[in-house]
Amino acid sequence: MKHLIVYAHPRKESFNHAILETTVQTLRQKGHEVIVRDLYAMEFQPVISSSEILGGVGEDIEQEQEYLKWADVITFIYPIWWTGLPAIVKGYIERVFTYGFAYRYVNGEQKGLLKGKKAIIINTQGKSHAQYAASGMDKALLLTSDQGIFEYCGIEVLHHEFFESVPGSDEATRTAWLRQIEEMAGKV
Template identity: 45%
Template sequence: MRCLVIYAHLNPFSFNHAIKEEVVRLLDEMGHEVKVSDLYEMDFKAVLQPEDLNLQYSGSVAADVKVEQEKITWAERLILVYPIWWTGFPAILKGYIDRVFSYGFAYAIDEKGWVHPLKGKRALLISTHGQPEAIYHDRMYISLMDTQDVGVFGFCGMEVEHIFFPGIMNSSDELRQEYLDSLKDAIAKM
């Protein structure tokens, strides 16, 4: 299977980095083809600019966007690894979505209604957050899944699974290892 890992954390010593490394290791171990888009390492230009829209209106995209769209087209599975900051995507990931998941590539409309060019792809979202699970469990997880899973990836026609790793700020090494160990089943189910 062809897998694209989209990683959005700036700290190479973060738990998110450990998750990304474990995901890549597991995918390699299972014999999958893997590409990684490390948004901070790439210094991805996350702010949608007027020229981005002008290019879209003319049926084109910026060169850096084209590279990422080609990776997504290539991939059968997308795995996103990122922290929840202020109850949402990190700005660099939101900007990536704004620029890369553009009209005509990730969604469109024709005389019959919405068109979903990415239908058939699956996405696994792996999010960390600092708050204990009890704070996020009822309301926040539902809101995040509505806006991220359904509102972005589902809207593009993708099947989505979302894993949350809560309480990272004060977590023990043992809990972090449990989280990492749980990735094997999640990756295998993909």
């Protein structure tokens, strides 16, 4: 299988980076092809231009769209910041998941154009699951990303994992989480 990983965290020492390394290593050991798009390392420009809103995309965006076309599974790895996607990830989606490429309207109805693609979303967060559930943010996160972005574009979400209270977690917990990532990646 062909796996595209869209990764966003500015620090190589982060737990997100450990998730990335574990995912890549496990997938390659299972014989999968893997391409990683590290948005911070690429210095990806997240700000959409007025010409892009009108439908014109540059070579950089065309290249990202080619990676999406190539992939069977798209894995997003990023932290939850301000109860949402980091700006660089939101910008990636706004600039790459364009009208006519990822979705379109036919007779007034929205149609996802990335049918057949599958997604895995892996998030870290500072708060606990209980804290997010108490405010309803747990459901809001799923609604905005899974339904509002991926399913909207026709992508089937296979897994959406949230690792909670990461800044206060201990090494044993993180090791267990990385084993969970290995198991998940090994089954795809």
